[in-house]
Amino acid sequence: MKTVRKTTSRCHKCAKEVEGAIVISEGRAYIHRECPEHGVYQYLLSEHGEDYADLDRFYAEVYETASPGRKMHTWITSTTQCQQKCPYCTTDCARDEDEILWEDMNWDDLQEVLHTFERGKLSFSGGEPTLHPNMLEFFREAEKRGVSVQLATNGLKMASKEYCQKLKDSHVKEVRLSLESVTKPDAAKLGLEMHVETKLQAIQNLCDAGISVLLSPTIFKGVNEEQLYHIIEYAKDKPGIHALSVEGFSWNGSGVRMPAEMMIAPDEMMDTIFRHYCKGRRCDLFAIQKLAYAIMNVAGFDLCLKSEFMVFLRRAGNLHPLTDFIHAGRLGWMLDLWRKVIPKQRWIRGLLLLPVLASGVTFRTLPLLPVLLRLVLANRKKLDVHLYPSELLVVALNTNCSTLNADSIVIPHCISSFIFKRDGVVIHQEGVAPVLLDKEEENCRSGFWQRMQDHKWQGPESCKKD
Numbered sequence: 001m002k003t004v005r006k007t008t009s010r011c012h013k014c015a016k017e018v019e020g021a022i023v024i025s026e027g028r029a030y031i032h033r034e035c036p037e038h039g040v041y042q043y044l045l046s047e048h049g050e051d052y053a054d055l056d057r058f059y060a061e062v063y064e065t066a067s068p069g070r071k072m073h074t075w076i077t078s079t080t081q082c083q084q085k086c087p088y089c090t091t092d093c094a095r096d097e098d099e100i101l102w103e104d105m106n107w108d109d110l111q112e113v114l115h116t117f118e119r120g121k122l123s124f125s126g127g128e129p130t131l132h133p134n135m136l137e138f139f140r141e142a143e144k145r146g147v148s149v150q151l152a153t154n155g156l157k158m159a160s161k162e163y164c165q166k167l168k169d170s171h172v173k174e175v176r177l178s179l180e181s182v183t184k185p186d187a188a189k190l191g192l193e194m195h196v197e198t199k200l201q202a203i204q205n206l207c208d209a210g211i212s213v214l215l216s217p218t219i220f221k222g223v224n225e226e227q228l229y230h231i232i233e234y235a236k237d238k239p240g241i242h243a244l245s246v247e248g249f250s251w252n253g254s255g256v257r258m259p260a261e262m263m264i265a266p267d268e269m270m271d272t273i274f275r276h277y278c279k280g281r282r283c284d285l286f287a288i289q290k291l292a293y294a295i296m297n298v299a300g301f302d303l304c305l306k307s308e309f310m311v312f313l314r315r316a317g318n319l320h321p322l323t324d325f326i327h328a329g330r331l332g333w334m335l336d337l338w339r340k341v342i343p344k345q346r347w348i349r350g351l352l353l354l355p356v357l358a359s360g361v362t363f364r365t366l367p368l369l370p371v372l373l374r375l376v377l378a379n380r381k382k383l384d385v386h387l388y389p390s391e392l393l394v395v396a397l398n399t400n401c402s403t404l405n406a407d408s409i410v411i412p413h414c415i416s417s418f419i420f421k422r423d424g425v426v427i428h429q430e431g432v433a434p435v436l437l438d439k440e441e442e443n444c445r446s447g448f449w450q451r452m453q454d455h456k457w458q459g460p461e462s463c464k465k466d
Protein backbone atom coordinates (compact mmCIF):
# COMPACT_ATOMS: atom_id res chain seq x y z
CA MET A 1 0.00 0.00 0.00
CA LYS A 2 1.42 3.36 -1.10
CA THR A 3 0.30 6.68 0.38
CA VAL A 4 -0.50 9.43 -2.12
CA ARG A 5 -1.42 12.13 0.39
CA LYS A 6 -2.62 12.31 3.95
CA THR A 7 -5.97 13.75 4.92
CA THR A 8 -8.55 13.55 7.68
CA SER A 9 -11.64 11.41 7.32
CA ARG A 10 -14.40 9.93 9.44
CA CYS A 11 -14.81 6.48 10.91
CA HIS A 12 -17.38 4.41 9.01
CA LYS A 13 -18.98 3.29 12.28
CA CYS A 14 -18.63 6.00 14.95
CA ALA A 15 -18.06 8.99 12.58
CA LYS A 16 -15.20 10.21 14.75
CA GLU A 17 -12.56 12.26 13.01
CA VAL A 18 -9.69 9.93 12.17
CA GLU A 19 -6.45 10.08 10.23
CA GLY A 20 -6.96 9.11 6.63
CA ALA A 21 -5.02 8.92 3.40
CA ILE A 22 -5.41 8.49 -0.31
CA VAL A 23 -3.61 5.25 -1.04
CA ILE A 24 -2.82 2.91 -3.91
CA SER A 25 -3.25 -0.75 -3.26
CA GLU A 26 -3.06 -3.48 -5.92
CA GLY A 27 -3.31 -0.90 -8.68
CA ARG A 28 -6.45 0.78 -7.29
CA ALA A 29 -6.90 4.11 -5.52
CA TYR A 30 -8.76 4.25 -2.23
CA ILE A 31 -9.50 6.62 0.56
CA HIS A 32 -8.21 4.71 3.55
CA ARG A 33 -8.87 5.40 7.22
CA GLU A 34 -8.33 3.58 10.45
CA CYS A 35 -10.35 4.03 13.62
CA PRO A 36 -8.59 2.83 16.79
CA GLU A 37 -11.85 1.20 17.81
CA HIS A 38 -13.52 0.10 14.58
CA GLY A 39 -10.59 -0.69 12.37
CA VAL A 40 -9.86 -0.05 8.70
CA TYR A 41 -12.32 1.08 6.06
CA GLN A 42 -11.37 1.67 2.44
CA TYR A 43 -13.56 3.36 -0.14
CA LEU A 44 -12.69 2.73 -3.78
CA LEU A 45 -11.96 5.91 -5.74
CA SER A 46 -10.63 4.47 -8.98
CA GLU A 47 -9.56 1.30 -10.72
CA HIS A 48 -6.67 3.26 -12.24
CA GLY A 49 -4.47 3.72 -9.19
CA GLU A 50 -1.43 5.57 -10.54
CA ASP A 51 -3.36 7.81 -12.95
CA TYR A 52 -5.93 8.68 -10.33
CA ALA A 53 -3.21 9.36 -7.78
CA ASP A 54 -1.68 11.81 -10.22
CA LEU A 55 -5.05 13.52 -10.69
CA ASP A 56 -5.48 13.69 -6.94
CA ARG A 57 -2.03 15.26 -6.49
CA PHE A 58 -2.79 17.73 -9.26
CA TYR A 59 -6.04 18.74 -7.56
CA ALA A 60 -4.39 19.14 -4.17
CA GLU A 61 -1.58 21.24 -5.65
CA VAL A 62 -3.93 23.53 -7.58
CA TYR A 63 -6.44 24.03 -4.80
CA GLU A 64 -3.94 24.32 -1.96
CA THR A 65 -2.64 27.52 -3.53
CA ALA A 66 -6.12 29.04 -3.51
CA SER A 67 -8.49 29.93 -0.71
CA PRO A 68 -11.99 28.54 -1.26
CA GLY A 69 -13.55 30.27 -4.26
CA ARG A 70 -17.13 31.03 -5.21
CA LYS A 71 -19.88 28.45 -5.00
CA MET A 72 -21.31 27.76 -8.43
CA HIS A 73 -24.54 26.23 -7.39
CA THR A 74 -27.03 27.05 -4.62
CA TRP A 75 -29.85 24.67 -3.84
CA ILE A 76 -33.13 25.82 -2.32
CA THR A 77 -35.02 23.21 -0.32
CA SER A 78 -38.38 24.86 -0.94
CA THR A 79 -40.53 22.00 0.32
CA THR A 80 -40.12 18.46 1.58
CA GLN A 81 -43.33 17.23 -0.05
CA CYS A 82 -42.77 14.72 -2.80
CA GLN A 83 -44.89 12.18 -4.72
CA GLN A 84 -41.91 9.95 -5.31
CA LYS A 85 -40.05 9.77 -1.97
CA CYS A 86 -37.05 7.84 -3.30
CA PRO A 87 -35.34 5.66 -0.70
CA TYR A 88 -31.97 7.21 -1.60
CA CYS A 89 -32.90 10.90 -1.66
CA THR A 90 -30.23 13.13 -0.14
CA THR A 91 -32.96 15.44 1.17
CA ASP A 92 -34.43 12.55 3.09
CA CYS A 93 -38.10 13.24 2.39
CA ALA A 94 -38.90 9.57 2.74
CA ARG A 95 -39.56 9.60 6.45
CA ASP A 96 -42.90 10.27 8.15
CA GLU A 97 -44.10 13.83 8.02
CA ASP A 98 -43.71 14.57 11.73
CA GLU A 99 -40.10 13.36 11.57
CA ILE A 100 -39.02 15.65 8.74
CA LEU A 101 -36.69 18.35 9.96
CA TRP A 102 -37.14 21.06 7.36
CA GLU A 103 -40.00 23.43 6.97
CA ASP A 104 -41.48 24.58 3.70
CA MET A 105 -40.25 28.02 2.77
CA ASN A 106 -42.95 30.66 2.32
CA TRP A 107 -43.23 33.36 -0.31
CA ASP A 108 -41.52 35.97 1.91
CA ASP A 109 -38.56 33.61 2.48
CA LEU A 110 -38.25 32.96 -1.23
CA GLN A 111 -38.42 36.63 -2.18
CA GLU A 112 -35.70 37.35 0.34
CA VAL A 113 -33.53 34.69 -1.32
CA LEU A 114 -33.98 36.36 -4.70
CA HIS A 115 -33.31 39.85 -3.33
CA THR A 116 -30.05 38.85 -1.72
CA PHE A 117 -28.71 36.36 -4.26
CA GLU A 118 -25.54 37.62 -5.88
CA ARG A 119 -24.10 35.31 -8.49
CA GLY A 120 -24.00 31.74 -9.69
CA LYS A 121 -26.90 29.44 -10.20
CA LEU A 122 -29.97 28.70 -8.09
CA SER A 123 -31.70 25.34 -8.16
CA PHE A 124 -35.30 25.52 -7.03
CA SER A 125 -35.48 22.16 -5.38
CA GLY A 126 -37.19 20.06 -2.73
CA GLY A 127 -38.62 17.54 -2.05
CA GLU A 128 -40.60 18.09 -5.19
CA PRO A 129 -40.59 21.84 -5.93
CA THR A 130 -43.57 21.71 -8.32
CA LEU A 131 -45.67 21.01 -5.21
CA HIS A 132 -44.67 24.39 -3.76
CA PRO A 133 -47.53 26.89 -4.19
CA ASN A 134 -45.23 29.78 -5.18
CA MET A 135 -43.04 27.93 -7.66
CA LEU A 136 -44.20 29.72 -10.82
CA GLU A 137 -44.18 33.08 -9.06
CA PHE A 138 -40.59 32.42 -8.01
CA PHE A 139 -39.49 31.91 -11.61
CA ARG A 140 -41.32 35.02 -12.80
CA GLU A 141 -39.69 37.09 -10.07
CA ALA A 142 -36.25 35.58 -10.81
CA GLU A 143 -36.63 36.55 -14.46
CA LYS A 144 -37.33 40.15 -13.45
CA ARG A 145 -34.22 40.20 -11.30
CA GLY A 146 -31.96 38.48 -13.82
CA VAL A 147 -31.27 35.52 -11.51
CA SER A 148 -30.52 32.21 -13.25
CA VAL A 149 -32.71 29.46 -11.80
CA GLN A 150 -33.12 25.84 -12.66
CA LEU A 151 -36.09 23.70 -11.65
CA ALA A 152 -34.85 20.47 -10.01
CA THR A 153 -37.78 18.08 -10.26
CA ASN A 154 -38.88 14.48 -10.54
CA GLY A 155 -40.68 15.62 -13.71
CA LEU A 156 -43.96 13.81 -13.02
CA LYS A 157 -46.12 16.90 -13.56
CA MET A 158 -44.44 17.59 -16.88
CA ALA A 159 -46.15 14.62 -18.48
CA SER A 160 -48.85 17.22 -19.17
CA LYS A 161 -48.18 19.43 -22.19
CA GLU A 162 -50.31 22.18 -20.68
CA TYR A 163 -48.19 22.18 -17.56
CA CYS A 164 -44.99 22.50 -19.64
CA GLN A 165 -46.54 25.48 -21.42
CA LYS A 166 -47.25 27.03 -18.02
CA LEU A 167 -43.58 26.56 -17.09
CA LYS A 168 -42.51 28.13 -20.35
CA ASP A 169 -44.85 31.09 -19.79
CA SER A 170 -43.37 31.59 -16.32
CA HIS A 171 -39.80 31.76 -17.68
CA VAL A 172 -38.66 28.31 -16.60
CA LYS A 173 -35.71 27.79 -18.94
CA GLU A 174 -33.97 24.74 -17.49
CA VAL A 175 -35.33 21.62 -15.88
CA ARG A 176 -33.11 19.19 -13.99
CA LEU A 177 -35.03 15.95 -14.07
CA SER A 178 -34.19 12.87 -12.05
CA LEU A 179 -34.23 9.70 -14.15
CA GLU A 180 -32.60 6.53 -12.85
CA SER A 181 -33.50 4.31 -15.77
CA VAL A 182 -35.05 4.52 -19.23
CA THR A 183 -36.20 0.90 -18.97
CA LYS A 184 -38.66 -0.67 -16.57
CA PRO A 185 -36.61 -3.67 -15.35
CA ASP A 186 -33.78 -1.50 -14.00
CA ALA A 187 -36.26 1.04 -12.59
CA ALA A 188 -38.05 -1.83 -10.84
CA LYS A 189 -34.89 -2.64 -8.87
CA LEU A 190 -35.33 0.78 -7.25
CA GLY A 191 -39.12 0.55 -6.98
CA LEU A 192 -39.59 3.26 -9.61
CA GLU A 193 -40.92 1.32 -12.61
CA MET A 194 -44.32 3.03 -12.45
CA HIS A 195 -42.70 6.39 -13.24
CA VAL A 196 -40.64 5.48 -16.31
CA GLU A 197 -43.24 6.19 -19.02
CA THR A 198 -44.41 9.36 -17.29
CA LYS A 199 -40.87 10.70 -17.13
CA LEU A 200 -40.07 9.88 -20.75
CA GLN A 201 -43.27 11.67 -21.78
CA ALA A 202 -42.25 14.62 -19.59
CA ILE A 203 -38.84 14.86 -21.26
CA GLN A 204 -40.45 14.81 -24.69
CA ASN A 205 -42.91 17.53 -23.67
CA LEU A 206 -40.14 19.73 -22.27
CA CYS A 207 -38.09 19.32 -25.45
CA ASP A 208 -41.19 20.18 -27.52
CA ALA A 209 -41.79 23.26 -25.41
CA GLY A 210 -38.20 24.40 -25.93
CA ILE A 211 -37.24 24.09 -22.26
CA SER A 212 -33.67 22.91 -21.77
CA VAL A 213 -33.42 19.51 -20.08
CA LEU A 214 -30.63 18.35 -17.80
CA LEU A 215 -31.04 14.71 -16.81
CA SER A 216 -29.90 13.76 -13.35
CA PRO A 217 -29.71 10.01 -12.80
CA THR A 218 -28.48 8.44 -9.60
CA ILE A 219 -26.30 5.44 -10.35
CA PHE A 220 -25.96 2.47 -8.00
CA LYS A 221 -23.12 0.02 -8.26
CA GLY A 222 -24.41 -3.38 -9.28
CA VAL A 223 -27.95 -2.06 -9.83
CA ASN A 224 -28.30 0.39 -12.72
CA GLU A 225 -24.69 1.03 -13.75
CA GLU A 226 -25.37 0.28 -17.42
CA GLN A 227 -28.20 2.82 -17.38
CA LEU A 228 -25.53 5.48 -17.53
CA TYR A 229 -24.85 4.26 -21.06
CA HIS A 230 -28.55 3.79 -21.91
CA ILE A 231 -29.44 7.27 -20.69
CA ILE A 232 -26.60 8.85 -22.67
CA GLU A 233 -27.82 6.94 -25.75
CA TYR A 234 -31.38 8.11 -25.07
CA ALA A 235 -30.14 11.73 -24.86
CA LYS A 236 -28.11 11.37 -28.05
CA ASP A 237 -31.00 12.05 -30.42
CA LYS A 238 -32.65 14.70 -28.27
CA PRO A 239 -30.73 17.96 -28.72
CA GLY A 240 -33.07 19.56 -26.15
CA ILE A 241 -31.21 17.50 -23.52
CA HIS A 242 -28.18 19.70 -22.99
CA ALA A 243 -26.48 17.95 -20.12
CA LEU A 244 -26.39 15.01 -17.74
CA SER A 245 -25.54 15.58 -14.12
CA VAL A 246 -25.00 12.05 -12.89
CA GLU A 247 -24.95 11.35 -9.18
CA GLY A 248 -23.12 8.28 -7.94
CA PHE A 249 -25.15 6.93 -5.02
CA SER A 250 -23.66 8.22 -1.80
CA TRP A 251 -24.43 6.90 1.60
CA ASN A 252 -26.30 9.87 3.06
CA GLY A 253 -29.83 11.22 3.37
CA SER A 254 -32.38 8.42 3.12
CA GLY A 255 -29.62 6.38 1.51
CA VAL A 256 -28.05 5.38 4.84
CA ARG A 257 -30.72 2.67 4.99
CA MET A 258 -29.37 1.17 1.76
CA PRO A 259 -26.21 -0.93 1.39
CA ALA A 260 -23.05 1.18 1.37
CA GLU A 261 -21.64 -1.23 -1.21
CA MET A 262 -23.88 0.45 -3.79
CA MET A 263 -21.78 3.61 -3.61
CA ILE A 264 -19.95 4.39 -6.78
CA ALA A 265 -17.21 6.94 -7.40
CA PRO A 266 -17.19 9.27 -10.43
CA ASP A 267 -14.09 7.63 -11.86
CA GLU A 268 -15.79 4.24 -11.88
CA MET A 269 -18.69 5.75 -13.83
CA MET A 270 -16.15 7.26 -16.22
CA ASP A 271 -15.05 3.69 -16.99
CA THR A 272 -18.52 3.08 -18.45
CA ILE A 273 -18.16 6.11 -20.70
CA PHE A 274 -14.69 5.04 -21.74
CA ARG A 275 -15.80 1.50 -22.51
CA HIS A 276 -18.64 2.59 -24.77
CA TYR A 277 -17.34 5.75 -26.44
CA CYS A 278 -13.58 6.25 -26.30
CA LYS A 279 -10.99 4.94 -28.71
CA GLY A 280 -7.84 6.38 -27.12
CA ARG A 281 -6.11 5.63 -23.86
CA ARG A 282 -7.96 5.68 -20.56
CA CYS A 283 -5.26 7.92 -19.08
CA ASP A 284 -6.19 10.63 -21.64
CA LEU A 285 -9.45 11.15 -19.78
CA PHE A 286 -7.50 12.33 -16.77
CA ALA A 287 -6.08 15.24 -18.80
CA ILE A 288 -9.67 16.47 -19.28
CA GLN A 289 -10.33 16.34 -15.54
CA LYS A 290 -7.11 18.21 -14.81
CA LEU A 291 -8.03 20.86 -17.34
CA ALA A 292 -11.48 21.29 -15.76
CA TYR A 293 -9.92 21.76 -12.29
CA ALA A 294 -7.38 24.24 -13.65
CA ILE A 295 -9.93 26.32 -15.57
CA MET A 296 -12.40 26.52 -12.71
CA ASN A 297 -9.63 27.43 -10.31
CA VAL A 298 -8.44 30.23 -12.57
CA ALA A 299 -12.05 31.40 -12.96
CA GLY A 300 -12.27 31.68 -9.16
CA PHE A 301 -14.84 28.94 -8.66
CA ASP A 302 -14.62 25.96 -6.38
CA LEU A 303 -14.69 22.54 -7.92
CA CYS A 304 -14.83 19.24 -6.12
CA LEU A 305 -12.54 16.30 -6.71
CA LYS A 306 -15.73 14.27 -6.51
CA SER A 307 -16.72 15.45 -9.99
CA GLU A 308 -15.44 14.35 -13.40
CA PHE A 309 -16.47 15.57 -16.84
CA MET A 310 -16.91 14.56 -20.44
CA VAL A 311 -18.19 16.56 -23.38
CA PHE A 312 -19.69 14.78 -26.38
CA LEU A 313 -20.28 16.13 -29.86
CA ARG A 314 -23.49 15.01 -31.56
CA ARG A 315 -22.70 14.28 -35.18
CA ALA A 316 -24.48 12.16 -37.81
CA GLY A 317 -26.49 10.24 -35.22
CA ASN A 318 -23.47 9.42 -33.11
CA LEU A 319 -21.77 10.77 -30.03
CA HIS A 320 -18.09 11.60 -30.20
CA PRO A 321 -16.15 12.24 -26.99
CA LEU A 322 -14.02 15.37 -26.74
CA THR A 323 -10.91 13.19 -26.61
CA ASP A 324 -11.48 12.43 -30.34
CA PHE A 325 -10.89 16.08 -31.15
CA ILE A 326 -7.97 17.14 -28.96
CA HIS A 327 -4.42 16.05 -28.36
CA ALA A 328 -5.00 14.85 -24.82
CA GLY A 329 -1.46 13.51 -24.38
CA ARG A 330 0.12 16.87 -25.18
CA LEU A 331 -2.48 18.66 -23.06
CA GLY A 332 -1.71 16.43 -20.08
CA TRP A 333 2.00 17.00 -20.52
CA MET A 334 1.54 20.78 -20.62
CA LEU A 335 -0.74 20.71 -17.58
CA ASP A 336 2.02 18.92 -15.71
CA LEU A 337 4.38 21.73 -16.67
CA TRP A 338 1.81 24.32 -15.57
CA ARG A 339 1.37 22.69 -12.17
CA LYS A 340 5.09 23.07 -11.47
CA VAL A 341 4.80 26.86 -11.47
CA ILE A 342 1.21 27.63 -10.33
CA PRO A 343 1.69 31.25 -9.23
CA LYS A 344 -0.46 32.68 -6.44
CA GLN A 345 -1.92 35.48 -8.55
CA ARG A 346 -4.96 34.23 -10.33
CA TRP A 347 -4.45 36.30 -13.49
CA ILE A 348 -0.91 35.00 -14.00
CA ARG A 349 -2.16 31.47 -13.48
CA GLY A 350 -4.79 32.19 -16.15
CA LEU A 351 -2.29 33.69 -18.54
CA LEU A 352 -0.01 30.68 -18.23
CA LEU A 353 -2.95 28.41 -18.91
CA LEU A 354 -3.36 29.82 -22.43
CA PRO A 355 -0.37 27.98 -23.97
CA VAL A 356 -1.61 24.85 -22.17
CA LEU A 357 -4.99 25.17 -23.87
CA ALA A 358 -3.33 25.82 -27.23
CA SER A 359 -1.27 22.64 -26.86
CA GLY A 360 -4.42 20.50 -26.88
CA VAL A 361 -5.67 21.98 -30.17
CA THR A 362 -5.27 19.95 -33.37
CA PHE A 363 -6.70 20.44 -36.87
CA ARG A 364 -9.67 18.35 -35.71
CA THR A 365 -10.35 20.79 -32.85
CA LEU A 366 -10.51 23.88 -35.05
CA PRO A 367 -14.10 23.48 -36.35
CA LEU A 368 -15.16 22.76 -32.75
CA LEU A 369 -13.67 25.90 -31.24
CA PRO A 370 -16.69 28.21 -31.75
CA VAL A 371 -18.96 25.60 -30.11
CA LEU A 372 -16.60 25.12 -27.15
CA LEU A 373 -16.33 28.89 -26.76
CA ARG A 374 -20.13 29.10 -26.55
CA LEU A 375 -20.03 26.43 -23.84
CA VAL A 376 -17.47 28.42 -21.84
CA LEU A 377 -19.51 31.62 -22.19
CA ALA A 378 -22.70 29.87 -21.05
CA ASN A 379 -20.87 28.69 -17.93
CA ARG A 380 -19.08 31.96 -17.29
CA LYS A 381 -21.37 33.57 -14.73
CA LYS A 382 -24.57 31.69 -14.17
CA LEU A 383 -24.02 28.15 -15.44
CA ASP A 384 -26.70 28.74 -18.07
CA VAL A 385 -27.32 25.18 -19.22
CA HIS A 386 -30.12 26.38 -21.52
CA LEU A 387 -27.50 28.30 -23.50
CA TYR A 388 -25.30 25.25 -24.08
CA PRO A 389 -24.87 24.58 -27.81
CA SER A 390 -27.26 21.79 -28.79
CA GLU A 391 -24.45 20.12 -30.80
CA LEU A 392 -22.95 19.17 -27.44
CA LEU A 393 -23.95 16.84 -24.65
CA VAL A 394 -22.14 17.70 -21.43
CA VAL A 395 -21.83 14.90 -18.90
CA ALA A 396 -20.80 15.54 -15.30
CA LEU A 397 -20.21 12.58 -13.00
CA ASN A 398 -20.51 13.48 -9.34
CA THR A 399 -20.99 12.07 -5.92
CA ASN A 400 -21.88 13.64 -2.59
CA CYS A 401 -19.78 13.49 0.53
CA SER A 402 -20.66 10.95 3.16
CA THR A 403 -18.78 9.48 6.10
CA LEU A 404 -17.50 6.76 3.83
CA ASN A 405 -15.71 9.02 1.36
CA ALA A 406 -15.08 12.04 3.62
CA ASP A 407 -11.86 13.86 2.74
CA SER A 408 -11.16 17.08 4.65
CA ILE A 409 -8.87 18.47 1.92
CA VAL A 410 -11.65 18.26 -0.66
CA ILE A 411 -14.76 19.21 1.35
CA PRO A 412 -14.08 23.00 1.61
CA HIS A 413 -14.10 23.15 -2.20
CA CYS A 414 -17.63 21.77 -2.61
CA ILE A 415 -19.27 23.56 -5.54
CA SER A 416 -22.62 23.83 -3.79
CA SER A 417 -24.30 25.79 -1.06
CA PHE A 418 -27.75 25.22 0.37
CA ILE A 419 -30.69 27.29 1.53
CA PHE A 420 -33.27 25.64 3.76
CA LYS A 421 -35.57 26.45 6.65
CA ARG A 422 -35.42 24.96 10.07
CA ASP A 423 -37.03 26.05 13.35
CA GLY A 424 -38.47 29.09 11.61
CA VAL A 425 -35.10 30.31 10.36
CA VAL A 426 -33.86 30.37 6.77
CA ILE A 427 -30.31 29.08 6.77
CA HIS A 428 -27.75 29.58 4.04
CA GLN A 429 -25.16 26.85 4.44
CA GLU A 430 -21.98 26.97 2.40
CA GLY A 431 -20.74 23.76 0.89
CA VAL A 432 -22.72 21.28 2.95
CA ALA A 433 -25.92 19.43 2.29
CA PRO A 434 -29.03 20.64 4.14
CA VAL A 435 -29.46 17.26 5.62
CA LEU A 436 -29.88 16.51 9.27
CA LEU A 437 -30.91 13.25 10.74
CA ASP A 438 -32.82 13.46 13.96
CA LYS A 439 -31.39 10.34 15.48
CA GLU A 440 -27.95 10.80 16.93
CA GLU A 441 -26.97 7.28 16.03
CA GLU A 442 -27.83 7.96 12.42
CA ASN A 443 -25.98 11.24 12.60
CA CYS A 444 -22.89 9.35 13.64
CA ARG A 445 -23.26 6.75 10.97
CA SER A 446 -23.94 9.11 8.15
CA GLY A 447 -21.59 11.88 9.18
CA PHE A 448 -24.03 14.63 8.22
CA TRP A 449 -22.98 16.50 11.28
CA GLN A 450 -19.49 17.04 10.02
CA ARG A 451 -20.88 18.86 7.03
CA MET A 452 -23.45 20.77 9.02
CA GLN A 453 -20.75 22.26 11.19
CA ASP A 454 -19.32 24.43 8.45
CA HIS A 455 -16.18 22.37 8.03
CA LYS A 456 -15.26 22.52 11.69
CA TRP A 457 -15.49 18.77 11.88
CA GLN A 458 -17.42 18.61 15.14
CA GLY A 459 -19.23 15.35 15.65
CA PRO A 460 -22.37 15.15 17.74
CA GLU A 461 -21.90 14.64 21.48
CA SER A 462 -22.64 10.92 21.51
CA CYS A 463 -19.95 10.37 18.87
CA LYS A 464 -17.34 12.08 21.01
CA LYS A 465 -18.22 10.05 24.09
CA ASP A 466 -17.82 6.54 22.76
Ligand SMILES: [Zn+2]
Pocket residue numbers: 011012013014015016035036037038039
Ligand atom coordinates in the same frame (compact mmCIF):
# COMPACT_ATOMS: atom_id res chain seq x y z
ZN1 LIG B 1 -14.84 4.32 14.99
